[in-house]
Amino acid sequence: MKILHTSDWHIGRTFHGVDLLADQASVLGSIADSVREHGVDVVVVPGDIYDRSIPSSDAVTVCNRGFEAIRAAGAVIVATSGNHDSAVRLGAGASFAAAGGLHLITRVGQIGTPVMLSDQFGPVAFYGIPYLEPEITRVELDVPRARTHSDILGAAMSRVRRDLAERTATDPSTRSVLLAHAFVVGGEASESERSISVGGVETVAVGEFAGVDYVALGHLHSPQMLSESVRYSGSPLPYSFGERSHRKAALLIELDAAGLSSVQRLDLPVIRGLSQVTGTLEELLTESKYADSEQCYVSALLTDPVRPVDAMRQLQARFPFAVHLEWQRPEGQSDLKYRDAVRGRTDMEIARGFVSAVRSDPSEREVTLMAEALSAAARAEESTVELSETA
Known part of the structure; x- marks a missing residue:
């Protein structure tokens, strides 16, 4: 049996607004093409099909058309809900x-009841x-x-192992595939995953997954191998600039009579690349x-001495897909601690330096206003000291 492992589609996600x-529709079409090209029997999607609960x-x-394209290419689909999906909404109409x-698995009650498919080996x-x-x-899993x-997954895996033991006792040729949406020890997170816990x-x-022939994981967005049979496929598109070095992929799994036979990485097309550029506006x-x-x-980091006016509009004339902009003066890159930076400086020097660092050098009028404000603050402090001395 040939199985294609993909996950974390996050349909409906935006990228810096x-x-x-359109990109997601394109990559789902590529997944359907891979199904057809490689004769895939089953596509598994362990969670975060949508980016939002609603x-x-x-x-x-877009999601339904993706499912339809995969089915038309010849594969059955088995999918679960993730921490972004609404299990209730995704599972509506599952039967x-x-x-x-x-086949949509979104409820606790479905954990111990597998989707049964077969090939020439059983x-x-x-x-x-x-x-x-x-x-x-925890209550529904009977672990109050x-x-x-880890506690919850252990209880869920107990249900899986109990059912699998019964099935293999009846038919020893039974093999198993598990879909799970979790952060497994050894996995490397990126910027675009939402934390699934509080308190670490x-x-x-x-x-926790011992005893299963192959474990298809979802949640982390880069392809990763935790063991030969436990893997993340990663998301089909990059969802943060931290993922610009990722080569997105799906995993082609083959089962033979003995269980896991091979795992092949299928690189997905780059729909649109990510680039971080640094320089003055004129240079860019x-x-x-x-x-x-x-x-x-x-994503552009501007190093102009003065913050350019209307920089994003100008950038988009050359880079129509510019989505993120920061401005940082070259001297703002100092590694000095704040107390070292202000030591020996007057209040006026500190105030002028702050305005210059976060915006640009203050005008003469602004310098006058800062001087008046500092003088007023000094007079107020003197009055407070005099009152406390006479009290």
């Missing part, structure tokens, strides 16, 4: 969807563990004292070395 639906109608349309080959049990919030699910994600109790150990607008960034999503 820019709508990504997706827009346009996001739902009806399953009849069309889309049955394959697909188990799903959606994102489980400890405070909400559970407080951490979110991580779970790789050993004119120098040829920035030409490769013209069709990328651009």
Whole structure:
């Protein structure tokens, strides 16, 4: 059996305010092409299909068309909800969807009941563990004292192992695939994942998944191997500039009669690159070395001595997909601690330095106003001291 592991679609997400639906529709089409090209039997999506619990109608349309394209390419789909999805909304109509080959696992009650598919070697049990919030699910999982994600996942895996043991006792050829949305120890996070805990109790150990032939993980956005059979596929698109070095991919899994046979990385197309550029506004607008960034999503760091007026509009004349802009004066890069920077300076010098650092050098009128304000503050302090001495 051939299985394509993809996750964290985040349909409906924006990138610094820019709508990504067209990019997402394009990459879902590429995933469907991979299904057709490689003869994939099953596509697994462990969570965060949508970016919000209440997706827009346009996001739902893009997602549904993606599902339809994958089904038309020949694959059954097994998916779970993540910490961004609404389990209730995503799971609405799950029974009806399953009849069309889309199996949605979003409820605690589904954890021990796999989606059963088969190939020439026998049955394959697909188990799903959606994102489980400890405070909400511990009673339903019959672990009322559970407080951490590790506790909750352990209880969920007990249900999986119990069911799997019964099935393999009846048919030893049964193999297993698990979908889970979690932050597993050893995984490397990026800027665009939303924390799934408070207080640092979110991580779970790789050993929690022992006994399953392949574990398809969701939540982290870069492809990662935690063990030969436990992996993150990562998101199909980059969702932060911290991911600009990621090469996005899906994972092609093959099962044979003995279980996991091979894992192949399938690189996904770069829909639009990410670029971070640094320089003065004039340099960014004119120098040829920035030409490769013209069709990328651009984050610009300006180093002009004075903050340029209307800089983003000017940047977008050359970089139409510029989405983020910062201004930092060259001298603002000093590593001096604040107390070292102000030692031996007058109040006026400190005030002028602050205005220059956060904006630009103050005008003469502004210097006069600062001097008047400092004088007024000094007089008020003197009056307070005199009153306290006479009291």
